[in-house]
Structures are given as structure tokens and as C-alpha cells.
Amino acid sequence: MTTDTTVQGAASGATDPGETVLDARGVTMRFGGLTAVRDVNLTVNSGEIVGLIGPNGAGKTTFFNCLTGLYIPTEGEVRYRGQVLPPKSFKVTAAGIARTFQNIRLFANMTVLENVLVGRHTRTREGLWSALLRGPGFHRAEAASRARAMELLAFVGLENKAEHLARNLPYGEQRKLEIARALASEPGLLLLDEPTAGMNPQETRTTEELVFKIRDQGIAVLVIEHDMRFIFNLCDRVAVLVQGEKLIEGDSATVQGDDRVIAAYLGEPFEDAPGDAEAAEVAAAEANAEAPTDSAPGKENDR
Numbered sequence: 001m002t003t004d005t006t007v008q009g010a011a012s013g014a015t016d017p018g019e020t021v022l023d024a025r026g027v028t029m030r031f032g033g034l035t036a037v038r039d040v041n042l043t044v045n046s047g048e049i050v051g052l053i054g055p056n057g058a059g060k061t062t063f064f065n066c067l068t069g070l071y072i073p074t075e076g077e078v079r080y081r082g083q084v085l086p087p088k089s090f091k092v093t094a095a096g097i098a099r100t101f102q103n104i105r106l107f108a109n110m111t112v113l114e115n116v117l118v119g120r121h122t123r124t125r126e127g128l129w130s131a132l133l134r135g136p137g138f139h140r141a142e143a144a145s146r147a148r149a150m151e152l153l154a155f156v157g158l159e160n161k162a163e164h165l166a167r168n169l170p171y172g173e174q175r176k177l178e179i180a181r182a183l184a185s186e187p188g189l190l191l192l193d194e195p196t197a198g199m200n201p202q203e204t205r206t207t208e209e210l211v212f213k214i215r216d217q218g219i220a221v222l223v224i225e226h227d228m229r230f231i232f233n234l235c236d237r238v239a240v241l242v243q244g245e246k247l248i249e250g251d252s253a254t255v256q257g258d259d260r261v262i263a264a265y266l267g268e269p270f271e272d273a274p275g276d277a278e279a280a281e282v283a284a285a286e287a288n289a290e291a292p293t294d295s296a297p298g299k300e301n302d303r
């Protein structure tokens with residue numbers, strides 16, 4: 001029985017610059033008569049943040065599930081760093097792909113730190129006897145794992161919440177904790193499924209900065225999101241899925257300007273959306289309108 005208690009070091013999944021990390025070819029997923037994803041090709045290279053957008057029901061999450069071993073694609077192949085991925089989600093995680101979910105999946109009654117420690121299980125190798133006897137090797141591994149988990153909590157800005165129960169965190173912090181837990185498996189590729197859903201603008205901005213920081217650690221990112229401003233600010237490339245098929249893929253400017261995307265998804269050109277300056281003006285005007293002035297609606301102006 002082994003007593004090997006090795007814990008892999010920080011960012012062990014980090015990849016070489018320019019390396020093709022993810023290579024999905026001809027991925028098709030059918031549920032009975034419904035083809036949710038049809039013949040989709042997508043690559044993600046090291047150092048990239050790639051966005052996946054599309055209307056509700058376009059097949060984005062189904063495609064993620066095909067990448068992470070939750071679904072076995074009906075057709076096609078998914079490779080991570082050149083190797084065909086095994087059709088089991090824990091093996092995919094061990095290979096180097098981590099993910100978060102559209103609906104937060106934390107252990108609500110465990111602490112924040114414990115949630116991250118759970119995420120480390122693919123990177124710890126404790127033999128049964130080591131765990132049972134709790135010898136020096138076990139304690140060393142446990143201490144290293146806790147140190148790394150605390151490092152990750154600091155990375156996402158939750159170091160002061162380590163002992164809080166996950167269920168007591170505000171929503172935005174639960175999403176950050178999910179990201180910390182995903183990072184605990186030391187991935188080379190992180191898949192984020194709607195990471196800013198339900199967040200306020202400030203939390204969304206913080207998440208944007210966090211994703212850039214993750215990329216700067218050498219981890220490639222593939223992100224599904226409905227917030228177009230977030231996607232177009234963040235991503236090096238964006239792929240658009242419509243009715244299960246990839247409509248177009250390109251940089252933000254190309255995708256925003258494509259008539260088919262505008263028609264199928266955006267509804268109107270994104271350039272028409274207010275910029276930061278206009279948004280600040282609107283916010284200031286709204287704040288003034290809410291202030292209890294003499295001329296506020298419902299009050300007589302007695303000056």
C-alpha cells in the first residue's frame with residue numbers, strides 16, 4: 001500500500017505559450033430527435049480567453065458538457081493538449097480541464113476553505129494507510145494542500161472568509177468560490193459557465209479582472225456568458241452558436257459587426273450600447289432624480 005502523499009505545486013497545469021490546449025472537432029450531441037450541438041469545431045490556445053455566446057437553448061452548456069466528460073458526444077472528438085479526453089468528468093479534471101457551473105454547485109454546509117480543499121482531491125495522492133495512520137507524510141500533504149487552498153482564496157479575494165460556511169456568502173462571492181475550487185485542481189484550461197449571472201456591475205467588473213489574472217497565470221479560459229459587454233471586453237476570440245451550430249468565430253470587432261450575429265442574437269449593433277462615459281452620465285442623472293429635491297415629482301415646488 002502506497003504512502004505517497006505528493007501534492008502537485010502551484011499552477012501545475014499551466015501551458016506553454018501558443019500551445020493548442022483544447023481541440024474539439026466535429027462535436028455533435030443528440031438527445032433523441034433533438035440535435036443540441038451540430039458538428040462544432042473549436043480550439044483554445046494557451047494564453048487565450050475565448051468566449052462562447054448564443055441565444056438561450058443554442059447548445060452552449062451542452063457543448064461544455066461534451067468537453068468535460070459529462071456527456072459523451074454522439075459524434076466528434078475532444079482533445080486536451082493532444083490527448084483524446086476520457087469520457088469521465090473526474091478524469092477530465094485530472095487531465096487538466098476544470099469548470100464552473102451555470103447553477104452554483106458548492107457544498108453549502110462546508111466552509112469556504114473546505115470547498116476549495118475538495119477541489120484539490122485530483123491533485124493529492126494519499127494512500128489508505130497514510131490517511132488512516134495520519135503519519136508525517138499525511139500531515140505534510142494536508143498542510144501543503146491547505147496552504148495552496150488559502151493561496152487560491154487570496155487570489156480570488158476570499159482569504160478573510162475561509163472559515164465561513166459557503167451558504168452564508170453573498171451570491172457574487174459564491175461564484176468566486178466556485179472559481180477558486182475549480183482552480184484548486186490546477187487546470188491548464190478553465191471553463192466558466194455564465195460566471196457573472198446575477199452579479200451587479202461592480203461584481204462583474206471584478207470578475208473580469210479575475211479572469212484576466214487567471215489567464216496571466218498561464219491558464220487558458222473558455223467562457224459562456226450572456227453579458228455582451230463582459231464578453232467583448234474580455235475575449236481574444238468569440239464563437240457564436242445558434243441552434244447548435246457555430247455561426248461565426250472571430251475577434252470581438254468581427255463578431256459584433258457580423259450581420260448574421262446581429263440578426264440572430266444581438267438584435268442591434270453592440271456599438272450602439274452606451275459607453276462608460278454615457279453610462280456614468282445616466283447613473284448620475286438617475287442619482288439626481290432620486291435625491292429628495294424640492295422639484296422632485298410628487299412634491300410641490302414652493303420656491
Ligand SMILES: Nc1ncnc2c1ncn2[C@@H]1O[C@H](COP(=O)(O)OP(=O)(O)OP(=O)(O)O)[C@@H](O)[C@H]1O
Pocket residue numbers: 031034036054055056057058059060061062063102
Ligand atoms: N439532457 C438533455 N436532454 C434533452 N435535451 C437537452 C438536454 N440538455 C439540453 N437539452 C436541450 O438542448 C438544447 C440546448 O440546450 P443548452 O442548455 O445546451 O443551451 P444553452 O445555449 O446553454 O442555453 P442557455 O443560454 O439558456 O443556458 C435545448 O433545446 C435543451 O432543451
